[in-house]
Amino acid sequence: MADTEARIRAAAIRLWAERGFHGSGIRELAEAAGVSSATLYHYMGTKEDLLAAIMRDGLLRLLELARAAVKPAQGTEERLSALVQLHVLTHAVRPEQTRVVDWEMRSLSTEHAAEIVALRDEYELLWQEAIDEGCRSGLFRPAHPRVARLALLEMCNGVAHWYTPDGPLTLEELALRHTEMALALLGVAVPVGVDVVRRCRDLITLMWTD
Amino acid sequence: MADTEARIRAAAIRLWAERGFHGSGIRELAEAAGVSSATLYHYMGTKEDLLAAIMRDGLLRLLELARAAVKPAQGTEERLSALVQLHVLTHAVRPEQTRVVDWEMRSLSTEHAAEIVALRDEYELLWQEAIDEGCRSGLFRPAHPRVARLALLEMCNGVAHWYTPDGPLTLEELALRHTEMALALLGVAVPVGVDVVRRCRDLITLMWTD
DNA sequence: GCGTGTCGATCGATCGATCGATCGGAACTG
DNA sequence: CAGTTCCGATCGATCGATCGATCGACACGC
Numbered sequence: 001m002a003d004t005e006a007r008i009r010a011a012a013i014r015l016w017a018e019r020g021f022h023g024s025g026i027r028e029l030a031e032a033a034g035v036s037s038a039t040l041y042h043y044m045g046t047k048e049d050l051l052a053a054i055m056r057d058g059l060l061r062l063l064e065l066a067r068a069a070v071k072p073a074q075g076t077e078e079r080l081s082a083l084v085q086l087h088v089l090t091h092a093v094r095p096e097q098t099r100v101v102d103w104e105m106r107s108l109s110t111e112h113a114a115e116i117v118a119l120r121d122e123y124e125l126l127w128q129e130a131i132d133e134g135c136r137s138g139l140f141r142p143a144h145p146r147v148a149r150l151a152l153l154e155m156c157n158g159v160a161h162w163y164t165p166d167g168p169l170t171l172e173e174l175a176l177r178h179t180e181m182a183l184a185l186l187g188v189a190v191p192v193g194v195d196v197v198r199r200c201r202d203l204i205t206l207m208w209t210d
Numbered sequence: 211m212a213d214t215e216a217r218i219r220a221a222a223i224r225l226w227a228e229r230g231f232h233g234s235g236i237r238e239l240a241e242a243a244g245v246s247s248a249t250l251y252h253y254m255g256t257k258e259d260l261l262a263a264i265m266r267d268g269l270l271r272l273l274e275l276a277r278a279a280v281k282p283a284q285g286t287e288e289r290l291s292a293l294v295q296l297h298v299l300t301h302a303v304r305p306e307q308t309r310v311v312d313w314e315m316r317s318l319s320t321e322h323a324a325e326i327v328a329l330r331d332e333y334e335l336l337w338q339e340a341i342d343e344g345c346r347s348g349l350f351r352p353a354h355p356r357v358a359r360l361a362l363l364e365m366c367n368g369v370a371h372w373y374t375p376d377g378p379l380t381l382e383e384l385a386l387r388h389t390e391m392a393l394a395l396l397g398v399a400v401p402v403g404v405d406v407v408r409r410c411r412d413l414i415t416l417m418w419t420d
Numbered sequence: 421g422c423g424t425g426t427c428g429a430t431c432g433a434t435c436g437a438t439c440g441a442t443c444g445g446a447a448c449t450g
Numbered sequence: 451c452a453g454t455t456c457c458g459a460t461c462g463a464t465c466g467a468t469c470g471a472t473c474g475a476c477a478c479g480c
Contacts, residue, residue, distance in 0.1 A: 004429080004430095018316065019232075019316060020230060020232055020316060020317070021233075022229075022230055022232035022233040023231075023232040023316070023317065025464070025465060025466075026465080026466060026467080027464085027465085027466095035429095035430075035431090036430065036431050036432075037466090037467085038430070038431060038432080038433090038467090038468080038469085039429075039430050039431070040467095041466095041467070041468075042428085042429065042430075043429095046466080046467080047466065047467090103313065106228065106229060106230060106233070107230070107233065142391070143386075143387050143390055144379075144383070144387045147379070147384070147387045147388075147391075148387075148391065150368060150371075150372050151365045151368065151388065151391055152365075153368070154364055154365050154367065154368025154371065155361045155362075155364050155365040155368075157364065157368070158360060158361065158363070158364025158365075158367070161364065162360050169354075169357070173354070174357070176353075177353050177354045177357045177358075178357075178361065180353055181352070181353075181357075181358065181361055181395045184394050184395050184396075184397060185391045185394050185395045186394075187394060189399065214455085214456090235438070235439060235440080236439080236440060236441085237438080237439085237440095245456075245457085246456070246457045246458075247440090247441090247457090248441090248442080248443085248456075248457055248458075248459090249455075249456050249457065250441095251440090251441070251442075252454090252455070252456070253455095256440080256441080257440065257441090
């Protein structure tokens with residue numbers, strides 16, 4: 001028998017990604033997890049505690065991977081490409097969890113929201129720094145770097161909305177097309193290099209073994 | 211005294227944009243609209259009927275304006291610019307309504323969802339046609355036109371997430387920066403022309419008088 | 421080896437509150 | 451008076467959450 005807490009968490013992610021946090025009750029969640037509604041409270045604290053835990057985990061994982069991806073040793077173009085690919089692949093491989101992370105912020109009370117928003121801000125700071133450094137070096141030429149960051153993040157978030165592995169796109173194509181679009185949006189005309197493609201493949205392997 | 215139905219609709223948009231459809235009850239809605247919960251049902255049918263009506267109105271308005279914006283008489287670059295500006299300005303001027311339209315689809319039952327999804331597909335078809343025509347003429351060079359359409363729409367949807375008129379960006383700057391980014395993403399390097407800026411100003415005037 | 425006590429895990433039953441929705445009738449309008 | 455608008459009262463259902471009770475597993479003293 002699988003670990004009960006993991007089953008509860010997986011069921012919550014599935015339900016909340018589909019119907020939203022307020023759109024499914026705890027009895028529905030209990031049935032999906034195969035336990036009684038009372039047992040839920042032995043593991044999750046309140047319903048909102050579970051939501052915050054799911055969001056915290058998703059953001060911490062993304063943040064950890066992103067920090068490794070923007071090591072200062074890398075070049076400007078590689079740093080932004082790595083962030084785009086990591087973000088897009090995460091949203092494509094774990095669409096349900098990322099949908100909960102991205103769209104259920106408003107269901108958090110102010111205490112929980114402060115922590116989660118801080119994590120998200122930390123993550124977005126990595127993007128802003130990568131963009132700003134590209135602007136300083138002259139490689140990126142966005143008319144407004146902050147708007148470019150917001151536009152890029154929204155564009156990449158959207159993958160969790162529409163991507164399905166059943167479609168014509170492979171994960172590699174998905175990630176590389178978004179890398180190209182992101183660089184083009186920032187004013188870089190050159191096509192992605194072979195090293196970017198190779199690191200993209202490494203990332204895809206990482207996503208599935210983790 | 212303002213029209214009761216309009217007050218109800220405005221209150222629903224405000225509440226549902228903030229807390230979500232399932233996140234606010236009809237008593238809360240009634241209080242926000244200044245009527246009793248029973249009175250709501252004199253105007254709105256069921257709660258979900260009201261949601262569908264709000265989404266239908268928003269999409270029909272957007273569709274009508276977009277159809278006028280893509281008259282075949284215009285050039286390729288102008289068509290896509292007009293779609294981007296119209297979409298961005300709508301999301302900036304009416305963020306609450308567009309948030310409900312964009313993010314409450316999952317709260318609709320299948321019967322209502324079919325109608326709303328059909329309207330949204332009609333709207334997105336206008337974007338796809340504008341992009342495809344640009345590809346045929348050789349002006350646009352996206353590696354994958356369908357992915358480019360999805361990326362552009364998500365990028366422009368995001369405006370309703372983060373834009374605030376209190377910030378440093380004017381509506382005109384917001385719309386023009388997104389026009390530039392959209393064209394750059396599609397592979398167009400040239401800066402936006404004076405006619406695009408002029409039409410953007412016309413659109414802003416239209417948004418506020420309508 | 422065997423009784424005893426403690427523990428986490430789990431349950432059915434149930435709490436007060438709120439949910440969406442409905443009713444008959446009062447209040448207003450023309 | 452007829453029609454429209456609106457509301458207080460209330461419906462059954464469901465909400466998130468909690469209760470006491472039970473179960474098996476494990477540790478301890480003798």
